[in-house]
Amino acid sequence: MYVRETFSTEERAVLSRFFTNIDGPVFALTNLPEVVKGALFARYSRSPKSLRRLFLDEFYDQPEVPIEELAEDSDNQQMVSLNRAEGLYDRVFSQYGDDSVAQLGGAHIACEQASNLLTKVLEWGRLAAYLEQSTRYIFYDQKLGDRYRYIAPPEVETGPLAGEYTKTMDWLFDEYSELVHKCVPFFEDQFPRQDGDSKFIYTASIRAKACDSARGLLPAATTSNVGIFGTGQAYESMLIRMNSHPLEEARDYARMMLEELRKVIPSFLKRVDIPDRGGAWSGYFRDNHEAMERIAAGFDVEPDGIEEVSLVEWDHDAEDKIAAAALYAHTDLPDAQLQALVNGMSDSDKAEVIRAYSGDRQNRRHKPGRGMERSFYRFDVLSDFGSFRDLQRHRMMTLDWQRLGVKHGYSTPPAIEEVGWTQRWDDAMGRMSDFHDTLMNEHGPDVSQYVVPFGYKLRYSMQFNAREAFHMLELRTSQQGHPDYRRVCQEMHNLIRDKAGHKALADAMSYVDHGSYDLERLEAERRAEQKREASTAD
Incomplete structure (x- = not known):
C-alpha cells in the first residue's frame, strides 16, 4: 500500500540511530536534540523530501563515519548539525515569525x-x-x-x-x-x-x-x-x-x-x-x-451575598443548537438550513438526537463529539481555596479568579466538629485573618495572600461548553473526589438541569455522581490494588 523508500546500507545504519523504523510511513524520532527536531520539521513543511531523506541530506553531519562506529554508543548529538539546525530555526522563527515552529520542540x-x-x-x-x-x-x-x-x-x-x-x-x-x-x-x-x-x-x-x-x-x-x-x-x-x-x-x-x-x-x-x-x-x-x-480601586461597593455556585449565563437554545451540530457532519445541508429543521422538531425528537449522539457510554471516558461544544455555561463560584486548586486544573475552559483574601469567610469540614476541634479551628482562622491584615498594611494585597489558609473562600468564574461539562463534572463528582469540590460540581449539574432547563444534556452526563460516601478513596484504592495484583500475576 505504501511506497517504500530506498536507502543504502550505510544510510540505513545512520537512520536506525534516529528513527524508530526505516521502512514504514509512520515513525518516531529518537536521540536528537530538540532544536534539531524542531528545525527538521520546519524544513519538512517546505520540502518535497521525506523526513528521513531530508535528515540525511541536510542534517546528518558525518557521512564518512564507518558503519561499525555507528553501532557503538557514541554521542548522537555530535552526529547531527546543531549549528545548521539552530541557523534554520533562527531564520524561520526570528526572521519570518513562524510561531508554529516553536511548537515543534519541548522539554x-x-x-x-x-x-x-x-x-x-x-x-x-x-x-x-x-x-x-x-x-x-x-x-x-x-x-x-x-x-x-x-x-x-x-x-x-x-x-x-x-x-x-x-x-x-x-x-x-x-x-x-x-x-x-x-x-x-x-x-x-x-x-x-x-x-x-x-x-x-x-x-x-x-x-x-x-x-x-x-x-x-x-x-x-x-x-x-x-x-x-x-x-x-x-x-x-x-x-x-x-x-x-x-x-x-x-x-x-x-x-x-x-x-x-x-x-x-x-x-x-x-x-x-x-x-x-x-x-x-x-x-x-x-x-x-x-x-x-x-x-x-474606584469601586467602593461591598459584594452581595450569593450562593456557593451560581449559574449566571447560559445558551437558552443550547439543546437545539447541539442537536443541529450533532447532525451536521452526517448531512450535506448548510448549517442555517439544518438548524431550522431541528428547530421545527419536537422536544422528544431533539432529545433522541442528543441521546444518539451521546451513545451507549460504558464509562465516563466515553464522551460525545465536538457538537457538544456549541453551547456554554458561565458559573460564579465562591468556594474554599483548596477546592479551587483542584478545579483550576481544567484549563480547557475560560477560568479567572480574584485575589485570595479573608473577607468572604472560611469553610469548616464536618469532621472538625466531630473530632472536637471547632474552637481551635476558628481560633486559627481568626489569627491568620488578623495577620493577613497586618501583612496587607505593610506589603499590599498580593503578598498578604501567602498567609491565607486553604479553608478561606475565593471567588472565581468558570465558563465552559457542554463537552467540557461532561469531562469536569463527571470526573470531579466521582466517589474518590474531595467532598468540597464534589459539592460544587454536583450543584453545577443541578443548575444545568433545573435552572438552564437542559434536561436532555444533564441526563446525558450519566456519570455525574450525586452520592455521598464515607471513605472517599476506599473504592479507588481497592481498584488500584486489583490492578497491581493482576499485573503481578501476569
Missing part, C-alpha cells in the same frame, strides 16, 4: 518548593502539561531543612515582619500537624478496616480522609512540586507572563526556569528577555494589570 522541567500561589501561575497556560504534588496524600508535618514546608516570600524576608511571619507560620503548621494526627485515629475508629481490605489500601484511604479534613489550615505559602512538559511556545508565553507578575517569587522562578530551559532548548527561548521583544511583551501585561487595578 520537561521540575519546579520544586513553589508556593501554592506560584503553582497557579505556572499552571495558568493551556498549552503545557502539569503534574502537581497533592496535599491529599502527604502529611505536611515534617520540616524541610529548618522550617515546615512553606516559603517566606522575598518581600517579607527583607521586611520588618520577617520574624513575626516565621513565628505565625510555624504555629499554624503545628496546629495542622496536631489536627491531622488526631483525625487518623478518629477515622480509624469511625470506619473500621473491612475483611478483604489490605492494610495498604485501608491506611491510604484513612490518610486521604485525614488530609482532606485538615488541609483547610494549610496556608497558600505551603510549598508544592510541579512537573511541567511544554513546547518552546508554551514556555515562552509562560515566562513572559511570569516576568510581569506582581509577586517576586513568580519573577524569580521565571529567571531560574529560563536559565535551565536554555540548557536544553535554547533556540526556542531567545525572545524572552530581549528588551524590545519579550521585555516589551511583559511590559504590556504589567501596564494592563496596573491600569485595571486603578480602575477597580
Whole structure:
C-alpha cells in the first residue's frame, strides 16, 4: 500500500540511530536534540523530501563515519548539525515569525518548593502539561531543612515582619500537624478496616480522609512540586507572563526556569528577555494589570451575598443548537438550513438526537463529539481555596479568579466538629485573618495572600461548553473526589438541569455522581490494588 523508500546500507545504519523504523510511513524520532527536531520539521513543511531523506541530506553531519562506529554508543548529538539546525530555526522563527515552529520542540522541567500561589501561575497556560504534588496524600508535618514546608516570600524576608511571619507560620503548621494526627485515629475508629481490605489500601484511604479534613489550615505559602512538559511556545508565553507578575517569587522562578530551559532548548527561548521583544511583551501585561487595578480601586461597593455556585449565563437554545451540530457532519445541508429543521422538531425528537449522539457510554471516558461544544455555561463560584486548586486544573475552559483574601469567610469540614476541634479551628482562622491584615498594611494585597489558609473562600468564574461539562463534572463528582469540590460540581449539574432547563444534556452526563460516601478513596484504592495484583500475576 505504501511506497517504500530506498536507502543504502550505510544510510540505513545512520537512520536506525534516529528513527524508530526505516521502512514504514509512520515513525518516531529518537536521540536528537530538540532544536534539531524542531528545525527538521520546519524544513519538512517546505520540502518535497521525506523526513528521513531530508535528515540525511541536510542534517546528518558525518557521512564518512564507518558503519561499525555507528553501532557503538557514541554521542548522537555530535552526529547531527546543531549549528545548521539552530541557523534554520533562527531564520524561520526570528526572521519570518513562524510561531508554529516553536511548537515543534519541548522539554520537561521540575519546579520544586513553589508556593501554592506560584503553582497557579505556572499552571495558568493551556498549552503545557502539569503534574502537581497533592496535599491529599502527604502529611505536611515534617520540616524541610529548618522550617515546615512553606516559603517566606522575598518581600517579607527583607521586611520588618520577617520574624513575626516565621513565628505565625510555624504555629499554624503545628496546629495542622496536631489536627491531622488526631483525625487518623478518629477515622480509624469511625470506619473500621473491612475483611478483604489490605492494610495498604485501608491506611491510604484513612490518610486521604485525614488530609482532606485538615488541609483547610494549610496556608497558600505551603510549598508544592510541579512537573511541567511544554513546547518552546508554551514556555515562552509562560515566562513572559511570569516576568510581569506582581509577586517576586513568580519573577524569580521565571529567571531560574529560563536559565535551565536554555540548557536544553535554547533556540526556542531567545525572545524572552530581549528588551524590545519579550521585555516589551511583559511590559504590556504589567501596564494592563496596573491600569485595571486603578480602575477597580474606584469601586467602593461591598459584594452581595450569593450562593456557593451560581449559574449566571447560559445558551437558552443550547439543546437545539447541539442537536443541529450533532447532525451536521452526517448531512450535506448548510448549517442555517439544518438548524431550522431541528428547530421545527419536537422536544422528544431533539432529545433522541442528543441521546444518539451521546451513545451507549460504558464509562465516563466515553464522551460525545465536538457538537457538544456549541453551547456554554458561565458559573460564579465562591468556594474554599483548596477546592479551587483542584478545579483550576481544567484549563480547557475560560477560568479567572480574584485575589485570595479573608473577607468572604472560611469553610469548616464536618469532621472538625466531630473530632472536637471547632474552637481551635476558628481560633486559627481568626489569627491568620488578623495577620493577613497586618501583612496587607505593610506589603499590599498580593503578598498578604501567602498567609491565607486553604479553608478561606475565593471567588472565581468558570465558563465552559457542554463537552467540557461532561469531562469536569463527571470526573470531579466521582466517589474518590474531595467532598468540597464534589459539592460544587454536583450543584453545577443541578443548575444545568433545573435552572438552564437542559434536561436532555444533564441526563446525558450519566456519570455525574450525586452520592455521598464515607471513605472517599476506599473504592479507588481497592481498584488500584486489583490492578497491581493482576499485573503481578501476569
